[in-house]
Amino acid sequence: MTEPGPPFGWYGDDFTGAxxxxxxxxxxxxxxxxxxxxxMAEQLAAAGPLDAIGIAGxxxxxxxxxxxxxxxxxxxxxxxxGVRLLHYxxxxxxxxxPHVGSLGAAARALxxxxxxPFLPIIGGQPNLGRYCLFGNLFxxxxxxxxxxxxxxHPTMSVHPVTPMGEADLRRxxxxxxxxxxxLVDYRSYDGDSATESLAAHFEAAPGAVLxxxxxxxxxxxxxxxxxxxxxxxxxxxIGPSSVGQxxxxxxxxxxxxxxxxxxxxxxxxxxxxxxxxxxPVTRAQVEASSRFERxxxxxxxxxxxxxxxxxxxxxxHARLAAGSDVMLVTDRPSQAPANAxxxxxxxxxxxxxxxxxxxxxxxxxxxxxxxxxxVRSLDIWGLSYRAALVPGAPLCRAHSDDPKLDGLxxxxxxxxMGPTGFFDTVAAL
Numbered sequence: 001m002t003e004p005g006p007p008f009g010w011y012g013d014d015f016t017g018a019x020x021x022x023x024x025x026x027x028x029x030x031x032x033x034x035x036x037x038x039x040m041a042e043q044l045a046a047a048g049p050l051d052a053i054g055i056a057g058x059x060x061x062x063x064x065x066x067x068x069x070x071x072x073x074x075x076x077x078x079x080x081x082g083v084r085l086l087h088y089x090x091x092x093x094x095x096x097x098p099h100v101g102s103l104g105a106a107a108r109a110l111x112x113x114x115x116x117p118f119l120p121i122i123g124g125q126p127n128l129g130r131y132c133l134f135g136n137l138f139x140x141x142x143x144x145x146x147x148x149x150x151x152x153h154p155t156m157s158v159h160p161v162t163p164m165g166e167a168d169l170r171r172x173x174x175x176x177x178x179x180x181x182x183l184v185d186y187r188s189y190d191g192d193s194a195t196e197s198l199a200a201h202f203e204a205a206p207g208a209v210l211x212x213x214x215x216x217x218x219x220x221x222x223x224x225x226x227x228x229x230x231x232x233x234x235x236x237x238i239g240p241s242s243v244g245q246x247x248x249x250x251x252x253x254x255x256x257x258x259x260x261x262x263x264x265x266x267x268x269x270x271x272x273x274x275x276x277x278x279x280p281v282t283r284a285q286v287e288a289s290s291r292f293e294r295x296x297x298x299x300x301x302x303x304x305x306x307x308x309x310x311x312x313x314x315x316x317h318a319r320l321a322a323g324s325d326v327m328l329v330t331d332r333p334s335q336a337p338a339n340a341x342x343x344x345x346x347x348x349x350x351x352x353x354x355x356x357x358x359x360x361x362x363x364x365x366x367x368x369x370x371x372x373x374x375v376r377s378l379d380i381w382g383l384s385y386r387a388a389l390v391p392g393a394p395l396c397r398a399h400s401d402d403p404k405l406d407g408l409x410x411x412x413x414x415x416x417m418g419p420t421g422f423f424d425t426v427a428a429l
Contacts, residue, residue, distance in 0.1 A: 005082030007230075008052040008247060011059075011074050011110075012089040013101060015365075015372040016393070016414040017240070018056035019383060020128075021089045023394035024241040025052050026385030028248045034383045034396075036376060038077045043381050046399070051251075052244070053081065056383070058372040060091065061161070061341065064098075064105035071106060075113035084230045085237060085247065086114050092130040092240035092392075093139050093150060093416070094123075094169060095162040096176065103238055104177030114236040118206040118229045121181065122222060122239030122246060123169055124213030127391050128417075130240065132212045135183045136167040142281040143390065143419045155279055155416065169210055178208055186212040189221040199228045213242055223249040269361040270320050271427040273327040274351050274374055276344060277367030279415025285366075289423040292327035293319050299330050299343045302350065309346075313353050320358045325427050328354075341373070348377035355405075362409035364426050375412065380405055389426060392417035 008025075012018025018034055025032040032052040035043065039055075047053075055074055059067045078086050088106050090096065096103050107119065123132025129140025129147060137150040151157050151167040166172045170181045182205075188198060202209065202225065211222050223246035229235050237243045275286055286294075295315055301308040312328070319326045330347060344367075351374050355363070365374050382399035386409065389395050393413040400406040411426055419425075 006050045006053045007082075007084045008087070008244065009078045009081065009083035009085070010052070010054040010087040010089050010244065011071070011078070012054060012056045013060040013091070013106070014058060014414075015056045015375055016367075016412045016417070017060075017089050017091055018054055019394055019396055019412050020392045020414075021087070021241045021244055022054060022383065022385050022396070023388065024244045025248065027388065028251065030248060030251060032385070033399075036381055036383070038073060039381065043399075047382065053078075053083070054089075056372070056375075058376070059106065060096070060101040061372070063100060064102050067102065067105045068109045071109035075110045079113040079234065083234065085226060085235045086110065087243040088236065088238045089243070090238060090240065091414070092125045092128050092242075093153070093156045093164065094137060094172065095156055095159050095164055096172075097162045098176050101162060102176045103173060107178060107236065107238065110236050114234045116206075116229065116233040116235040118202055118232070118235060119178075119208040120222075120226060120229070120235075120237045120239075120243075121169070121173070121178075121208065121210045122213060122237065122243050123210055124218075125240040125242040125245070126213065126216045127245075128240070130242075131214055132169065132186075132210070133214050134185050134212065135170050135210055137164075137169055137172075138167075139416075142284075142416060155281070160278060173210075181208045181210050184209060184211045186214040186218055189218050195221050195224045199225050202229065203232070219246040220249040222246040269359045270323055271325040271362045271364065272316075272320065272351075272354065272358070272360045273325075273364040273366070273423060273426075274347060275327060275329045275366045276347055276374070277413075277415040279367075281418070282366050282413070282415050285418060285420055285422045286327070286329055288420045289327065291424045291427045292325045294327045294329055295319075297328055297330045297347065297350075299346070302346050303342060309350055309353075312350060316354045317357055320354075320360060327423065344373040345377075348374035352377045360408070362411070362426070364411045364413065364423065366413040367415060375410070378405060380408075380410075383410060387429075389429070390418045390422060393422075395426075395429070 034054040131138045383396040387395040398408040
């Protein structure tokens with residue numbers, strides 16, 4: 001008899017967010033593994049029994065047409081695997097636009113494979129300082145920083161690709177083709193009968209529904225609604241890692257808390273960091289680091305001069321061979337470069353070439369688009385959770401058929417994640 005597939009699946013629209021979703025499940029003793037592309041049969045066999053299966057993608061930086069192609073293949077895979085709830089994991093700041101990373105395009109591509117008419121959208125993630133109240137999104141500026149309405153956030157309101165100019169997520173998503181979204185505000189979660197009354201309402205009137213999340217406790221009510229909705233048929237949900245957090249509140253055997261670091265199989269050697277994020281939070285973390293030897297990358301020269309890339313590679317090799325922790329930092333243009341994808345691909349190739357000849361114990365990549373394209377350049381097929389570091393940036397273990405990469409420590413960090421001393425903390429662990 002064929003073993004049933006994992007009941008929960010997630011597709012991350014970038015690699016950093018996909019690892020946060022992995023951590024949200026694994027920290028609750030839910031067996032989860034994140035694949036870096038649709039897995040082959042032998043990779044699924046190597047993973048062993050799973051409760052949750054993820055795929056890390058790069059749709060956050062894609063046009064709707066490219067998203068449709070990518071997500072059709074993913075949707076087919078998850079449906080054939082028997083997944084009952086597929087989470088389209090978007091950034092917790094919901095930064096997206098009609099022309100790039102469209103959440104409406106994602107829903108249109110995936111809903112044919114998960115035909116339940118109920119489409120829940122979870123609007124906040126309190127452990128990352130993300131809150132949704134009366135449909136409006138708020139986000140902290142950096143770890144533990146001041147909370148701003150998203151359209152007044154010092155970074156996200158001026159994001160170089162997808163600036164957030166609208167705080168009401170219903171209006172923001174309507175511009176991407178998700179119209180007539182019903183709102184459940186956070187006051188609806190109070191009372192002994194809240195779960196039953198809300199669940200019954202959505203059984204009678206399914207559709208796109210935005211759920212406020214103002215407090216961690218709100219997730220328990222949402223989780224019960226999701227689990228009840230799954231009984232009516234395979235379900236698609238959109239939101240940050242709080243989708244998995246909500247479902248975990250009613251998962252048999254799941255626990256709350258954070259695992260301690262697992263040192264089994266950890267390597268010796270220096271740490272290599274690649275920083276491609278333009279976020280002021282990440283740039284402040286770079287400036288605060290004293291543990292790394294920094295190598296600045298002129299991206300224009302990297303794109304146009306092959307000899308320049310070779311010189312960077314030799315410099316990095318020499319420092320790593322001497323036992324130094326090394327940080328590669330791309331320059332920060334006055335505005336987002338028009339060829340941002342080319343820059344990310346070029347830095348990914350540089351990373352691959354450096355790692356081909358260097359023995360390191362840990363790789364850290366900062367920047368959503370950078371992490372997606374850079375890590376895809378490496379011969380790694382999956383990531384499992386190893387330990388908690390900071391919310392949104394866990395320590396992961398790489399799975400690869402290449403012994404040089406298999407078991408490597410890997411940390412993927414989005415632009416807004418982590419305290420000022422993030423890089424030195426990661427290197428010291």
